[in-house]
Amino acid sequence: MDPVLGVDRAFWYIFIVSAVLLTGITLVMIYFAIRYRRSKNPVPEDIRDNWKLEVVWTIIPTLIALSMFWVGWSSYTGLRNVPKDAIEIEVLGQMFSWIFIYENDKETENELVVPVNKPIKLNIESIDVLHSFFIPAFRVKADAVKGMPTYVYFHPKETGTYDILCTEYCGTSHSSMTATLEVVTMEQYETWLEEEE
Amino acid sequence: MSETTSFFNTPSPPQLKGIWAWLLTQDHKRLAVMYLWAVMFWFGIAITIGFLIRIELMSIGPTIMGPDLYNAAFTLHGVIMIFLFVIPGIPAIFGNFILPIQIGADDVFFPKLNLLSWYLYMAGGIMALVSLFTGGGFPDTGWTFYVPFSISTSHNVPLTVLAAFTLGMSSMLTGLNFITTVHRMRIKEMGWMQIPLFTWALYATAWVQLLATPVISITLLLIIFERLFSIGLFDPDKGGDPLLYQHLFWMYSHPAVYVMILPGMGVISEIIPTFSRKAIFGYKAIVYSSMGIAIAGSLVWAHHMYTSGMSDTAIFVFSLLTFLVAIPTAVKVFSWVGTMYKASIEMTPPLLYAMVFIYLFSVGGLTGLVLGAAGTDIHVHDTHFVVAHFHFTMFGGTGFAFFAALHYWWPKMFGIMYDFKRAYIAATLATVGFMFHYVPMFILGMMGMPRRYYDYLPQFSQGNLFAGIGGILLFIGIMLMLINLLLSFRKQEKAVANPWGGVTLEWSIPSPPPLHNFVAPPTVQDYPYDFSNVLQKAAAQHSSVNTEQKESE
Numbered sequence: 001m002d003p004v005l006g007v008d009r010a011f012w013y014i015f016i017v018s019a020v021l022l023t024g025i026t027l028v029m030i031y032f033a034i035r036y037r038r039s040k041n042p043v044p045e046d047i048r049d050n051w052k053l054e055v056v057w058t059i060i061p062t063l064i065a066l067s068m069f070w071v072g073w074s075s076y077t078g079l080r081n082v083p084k085d086a087i088e089i090e091v092l093g094q095m096f097s098w099i100f101i102y103e104n105d106k107e108t109e110n111e112l113v114v115p116v117n118k119p120i121k122l123n124i125e126s127i128d129v130l131h132s133f134f135i136p137a138f139r140v141k142a143d144a145v146k147g148m149p150t151y152v153y154f155h156p157k158e159t160g161t162y163d164i165l166c167t168e169y170c171g172t173s174h175s176s177m178t179a180t181l182e183v184v185t186m187e188q189y190e191t192w193l194e195e196e197e
Numbered sequence: 198m199s200e201t202t203s204f205f206n207t208p209s210p211p212q213l214k215g216i217w218a219w220l221l222t223q224d225h226k227r228l229a230v231m232y233l234w235a236v237m238f239w240f241g242i243a244i245t246i247g248f249l250i251r252i253e254l255m256s257i258g259p260t261i262m263g264p265d266l267y268n269a270a271f272t273l274h275g276v277i278m279i280f281l282f283v284i285p286g287i288p289a290i291f292g293n294f295i296l297p298i299q300i301g302a303d304d305v306f307f308p309k310l311n312l313l314s315w316y317l318y319m320a321g322g323i324m325a326l327v328s329l330f331t332g333g334g335f336p337d338t339g340w341t342f343y344v345p346f347s348i349s350t351s352h353n354v355p356l357t358v359l360a361a362f363t364l365g366m367s368s369m370l371t372g373l374n375f376i377t378t379v380h381r382m383r384i385k386e387m388g389w390m391q392i393p394l395f396t397w398a399l400y401a402t403a404w405v406q407l408l409a410t411p412v413i414s415i416t417l418l419l420i421i422f423e424r425l426f427s428i429g430l431f432d433p434d435k436g437g438d439p440l441l442y443q444h445l446f447w448m449y450s451h452p453a454v455y456v457m458i459l460p461g462m463g464v465i466s467e468i469i470p471t472f473s474r475k476a477i478f479g480y481k482a483i484v485y486s487s488m489g490i491a492i493a494g495s496l497v498w499a500h501h502m503y504t505s506g507m508s509d510t511a512i513f514v515f516s517l518l519t520f521l522v523a524i525p526t527a528v529k530v531f532s533w534v535g536t537m538y539k540a541s542i543e544m545t546p547p548l549l550y551a552m553v554f555i556y557l558f559s560v561g562g563l564t565g566l567v568l569g570a571a572g573t574d575i576h577v578h579d580t581h582f583v584v585a586h587f588h589f590t591m592f593g594g595t596g597f598a599f600f601a602a603l604h605y606w607w608p609k610m611f612g613i614m615y616d617f618k619r620a621y622i623a624a625t626l627a628t629v630g631f632m633f634h635y636v637p638m639f640i641l642g643m644m645g646m647p648r649r650y651y652d653y654l655p656q657f658s659q660g661n662l663f664a665g666i667g668g669i670l671l672f673i674g675i676m677l678m679l680i681n682l683l684l685s686f687r688k689q690e691k692a693v694a695n696p697w698g699g700v701t702l703e704w705s706i707p708s709p710p711p712l713h714n715f716v717a718p719p720t721v722q723d724y725p726y727d728f729s730n731v732l733q734k735a736a737a738q739h740s741s742v743n744t745e746q747k748e749s750e
Binding site for chain 1: 264265268337338339343344345346349350433434438439440473474475476477478479480481482504505506509512513516517520521523524527528530531534535537538539540541542543544552555556559560563564566567569570571572573574575576578579580643644645647648649650651652653654724726728729732735736739
């Protein structure tokens with residue numbers, strides 16, 4: 001399955017279950033506050049516990065929580081299992097820009113170009129403080145740490161331009177440490193790669 | 198009840214006079230009042246900084262400040278809110294005031310240590326203030342002080358870190374005091390399953406404070422060493438490891454999240470039964486879930502680090518543990534709502550704040566599930582989604598619980614009542630503002646807007662504008678609430694000993710309480726939330742009113 005789709009399904013699953021729970025809790029609470037207001041119901045009942053109900057409302061959330069954990073975990077594995085034929089590109093974070101180094105040692109700053117329909121693996125490192133490499137469109141993010149390479153993997157299905165952002169606070173110009181991702185056809189990519197800067 | 202002299206008029210130790218009767222006092226109630234003013238001072242500053250941050254973000258480009266000032270502003274907002282408001286707020290003020298009374302004691306076990314904690318708190322606050330205006334400039338690292346940035350910036354980090362260290366020590370000593378007090382000062386008649394839930398929550402919190410705070414103290418000292426002597430503990434240039442820092446930092450700071458929320462949950466567990474005039478539903482389940490949260494919450498720190506480069510196995514384990522913490526939290530929410538079933542509910546400002554708490558905290562908790570799940574967290578980690586999530590839990594949760602506690606125990610602490618109408622208006626304004634303020638941030642986060650961002654791409658401008666408008670409403674609401682409370686001093690409308698019909702021991706003594714709390718020895722009920730006496734009294738009053746009415750007819 002497409003990793004982006006996997007993550008989005010996990011989002012929907014958690015959001016919908018949460019929305020149902022939230023609406024339920026809120027409506028019941030408001031209903032009780034109105035239905036059992038003191039002017040209507042001056043004498044409360046003395047109910048202290050109900051072990052059956054308490055067991056039920058412990059077990060059901062446990063099952064829900066475990067299912068959410070599993071959905072989240074399996075969508076995560078989708079982001080981590082890189083196909084063997086992936087194109088590898090080195091990414092270096094620095095205050096305050098991104099450097100990309102391609103297989104033929106071509107270097108660009110703040111502009112990442114990749115071919116469409118090919119798995120891409122980015123090996124990320126920092127040359128100074130922590131940064132974090134984030135492409136919202138592909139749901140991928142990894143910290144750039146000096147001396148400890150990390151990676152992200154994504155598989156673009158359409159050509160187009162996407163944003164790349166830094167999500168680990170890194171100083172004065174953290175918010176302008178942005179780059180663009182250009183997804184182009186294989187032919188365009190190959191010509192671009194051979195172009196002299 | 199015969200007239201008693203309140204603690205305001207009885208210095209302790211007795212030879213002290215004037216200002217010294219406050220500055221050297223060992224009375225837990227005076228210390229609580231002193232904490233109240235200090236905490237409110239910092240809260241006022243931090244909320245104003247937060248307000249200015251949001252005004253800055255209302256439009257693209259520089260609006261009212263430059264990037265460096267902005268970075269310092271969010272750092273200060275975080276440091277002050279966390280270390281000077283959210284962590285100490287409920288335990289230091291209401292814990293100090295109410296905990297000894299709830300267990301029938303006349304003070305905490307170590308009154309002098311309690312006074313020392315207050316001085317450490319003040320010293321930490323003053324250090325934080327001094328760090329602003331000395332050294333290389335405002336601290337600008339974010340409240341997390343992540344390395345290597347925090348050791349490379351020229352700004353005045355060591356003093357800010359030292360301030361956090363001192364404040365940690367203050368909170369740890371308060372925790373130590375509470376644990377000992379609950380064990381040693383509780384009146385003999387009160388067994389463990391007769392302790393009120395607010396005290397239980399503080400007891401659970403105190404263990405976390407005592408056991409987790411040393412970790413942050415070690416970490417912050419290591420940062421200071423690293424900066425002063427360039428040892429190479431965290432700095433990769435010298436063979437150090439930045440992830441070591443993150444683990445150490447969160448090993449404290451995640452348990453600290455529960456230090457922040459558990460006392461708030463304790464407040465809600467008092468307010469809901471009082472105004473429902475009904476036993477709290479599932480007393481034991483709430484007690485066990487408090488302890489469960491304290492224990493499990495200490496084992497989930499690395500869920501802040503899914504993108505850090507930590508191993509996938511670690512992510513699996515920490516994600517699973519994180520979901521387990523959700524369960525005792527859910528049990529508490531269900532128990533609160535369950536308490537209201539077939540109750541006799543009286544709407545009051547504290548109850549309104551408590552109900553808003555349940556709603557906002559549920560949103561915060563449920564969005565936490567998105568962050569606990571590995572795949573979805575990768576997308577929203579360090580974005581505005583996280584900002585919205587933790588404000589829902591820490592502000593909508595702890596903050597609103599703090600406001601609820603203020604309105605609930607205000608008449609007890611000062612013996613005066615505030616205006617209800619203004620309190621309702623303020624609560625409504627704050628809640629509506631809160632939703633408009635933070636809901637857009639969830640959407641911004643889903644769209645990919647990172648946190649700690651001075652400026653942003655055009656697609657994020659609409660959400661930031663909305664958030665700013667909500668922020669203005671929220672700010673006005675909170676200010677109105679505080680003004681309303683302060684106005685009660687001018688009006689001096691006297692509050693009776695038990696204005697709400699509460700059953701825990703603090704409601705059995707005069708408002709404000711006398712120096713030694715109890716005029717007559719306290720009596721403990723078999724079950725701490727047994728309202729039958731309150732109901733009998735209400736029924737007697739009701740029937741006498743009815744007969745009077747009949748007679749006049």
